Amino acid sequence: MKKRLLAATLVTIAALGLFGCGKKEEATTESTTEATTEATTEDTAHEGMEYNELTGEWSKDYVPHRPVAVMINNLKEALPSSSTKQADIIYECMVEGGITRIMPIFSNYDGLEAIGSVRSARHYYINIANEYDAIYVHYGQSKPAKEKLEKHAIDNINGLTYDAGFYRDSSRVAPHNAYTSGERIVKGIEDFGYSTEYDDSHEKVFxxxxxxxxxxxxxxxxxxxxxxxxxxxxxxxxxxxxxxxxxxxxxxxxxxxxxxxxxxxxxxxxxxxxxxxxxxxxxxxxxxxxxxxxxxxxxxxxxxxxxxxxxxxxxxxxxxxxxxxxxxxxxxxxxxxxxxxxxxxxxxxxxxx
CATH class of the missing domain: 3.50.90.10 (YerB-like)
Structure with a gap:
């Protein structure tokens, strides 16, 4: 009698186990299907697009490459600036006398007609630009910045040593009249032999x-x-x-x-x-x-x-x-x-x- 009860119990447990496994399999299948559907939907939504790591946005027009960071004058006398609205990110730090300078970072700069007015480098801005693996554009530099540049701390285009990259706007008063452009930056990158591609060690900031x-x-x-x-x-x-x-x-x-x-x-x-x-x-x-x-x-x-x-x-x-x-x-x-x-x-x- 005990053997029959034990056998019946084992059969019941086995049956329950089978049903339990069936439910688990069904749930797992549903979960996998949902995840696959989500991934497929996301891939379809971004099909033919590239991801801009500076803005977190997808675009058909964006071409992934190293950005450029440009030192821009921010004194009242120098405003309005040019092409700053096209920047993906803008940094503002204090410099001498309680004034600030800004550093727009552009992922798409090729077609920009004029960028400026461009001013001199500061060493801590070089450090920021390096976080983005950016090519740094400036007109002159402070002494600490010069020391970093002489050690090749960053790929840079400098108006003091590369005239082809800059021009003076006759409608503005010096020193607020130094400008560059997308075309001039592209030429500078080519002339200096800088790579426009991120290296393998690159990591995004945000x-x-x-x-x-x-x-x-x-x-x-x-x-x-x-x-x-x-x-x-x-x-x-x-x-x-x-x-x-x-x-x-x-x-x-x-x-x-x-x-x-x-x-x-x-x-x-x-x-x-x-x-x-x-x-x-x-x-x-x-x-x-x-x-x-x-x-x-x-x-x-x-x-x-x-x-x-x-x-x-x-x-x-x-x-x-x-x-x-x-x-x-x-x-x-x-x-x-x-x-x-x-x-x-x-x-x-x-x-x-």
């Missing part, structure tokens, strides 16, 4: 959301004030219609001289404020040093909201990485990005409205 994603628990940031000094106090105003931040400086919209008059304001999907430290290393001309290796705090703004972030760079040749408060790598929304690197001294800071 990671992006697949689509526009609102910040969770972000504070209101419809206006973002970024103070570099008592002189330089730019700000960004969120445009709910375009879902972009319009850039303002010297109490006026910052515009591109070559852009269509109805759409010439510089605007960005993402604004990053990185808080670091500047230190004067030459009192005679107020030459600055910027702390780039280490870690610190900052803010990320998108879609009218802002969240606190941290930044970290392990060594001079590393890449600056940004993280959310829970330690996860920051994901940007697809689109253009402005990065302001401010100090932590007097007359500096960030505020939101």
């Amino acid at each position: 990671s992006f959301n697949e689509e526009d994603t609102e910040l969770t628990n972000g504070q209101d940031a419809n206006t973002v004030h970024v103070n570099f000094s008592s002189y330089s106090k730019p700000y960004f105003v969120y445009n709910a219609d375009t879902k972009l931040y319009d850039r303002y400086e010297y109490d006026a919209p910052q515009v591109d001289a070559l852009a269509d008059e109805n759409d010439n304001v510089l605007n960005f999907k993402n604004v990053i404020i990185q808080i670091s430290q500047y230190e004067c290393i030459n009192p005679k001309n107020d030459l600055q040093e910027l702390t780039q290796v280490g870690e610190g705090n900052g803010y990320y703004c998108t879609d009218g909201k802002a969240i606190p972030i941290t930044w970290k760079k392990d060594n001079k040749k590393g890449k600056t990485k940004y993280y959310t408060e829970d330690g996860q790598e920051l994901l940007l929304n697809p689109g253009k990005t402005w990065i302001s690197i401010i100090g932590n001294g007097d007359n500096t800071g960030v505020s939101f409205e």
Whole structure:
């Protein structure tokens, strides 16, 4: 009797096991099918397109190659600049006397008619350009920058040593009249024998959301004030219609001289404020040093909201990485990005409205 009960029990268990396996197989098949469908849909959606790692966007017109980073004048007397609206990323750092210079990074520069006005290199901008494996375009350099350039720290095109890459605009007053163009940059790259392809060790700087994603628990940031000094106090105003931040400086919209008059304001999907430290290393001309290796705090703004972030760079040749408060790598929304690197001294800071 016991043997019959045991046999019956084993048959029941076996039957249940078979049914259980059947359900598991079915679930696994469904899961695999869903994943395959998603991957196929994504591949189809981006068919014939290339991914721009500077913006996180897919485009049929984009050709993946090394970008160029150009030093641009940002004094009031030098504005408006030319072709800055075509940049994928723009960095702004403080230089001497509390003023700032900007460095637009272009993935697509070949057809740009005029870029400028172009100014001299600073050594910490060279470090930033290297994070993107960019070809660095400038007109002259500070002493610390010259030391780096003489050591071939970056592929560069310099207006002081390569006349063919630049021209003077007679309608502008020196030193705000040095310009380059996409055609001249292409010629410079060819003349110097620089590769336009990324090398095998290249790694992208940013990671992006697949689509526009609102910040969770972000504070209101419809206006973002970024103070570099008592002189330089730019700000960004969120445009709910375009879902972009319009850039303002010297109490006026910052515009591109070559852009269509109805759409010439510089605007960005993402604004990053990185808080670091500047230190004067030459009192005679107020030459600055910027702390780039280490870690610190900052803010990320998108879609009218802002969240606190941290930044970290392990060594001079590393890449600056940004993280959310829970330690996860920051994901940007697809689109253009402005990065302001401010100090932590007097007359500096960030505020939101």
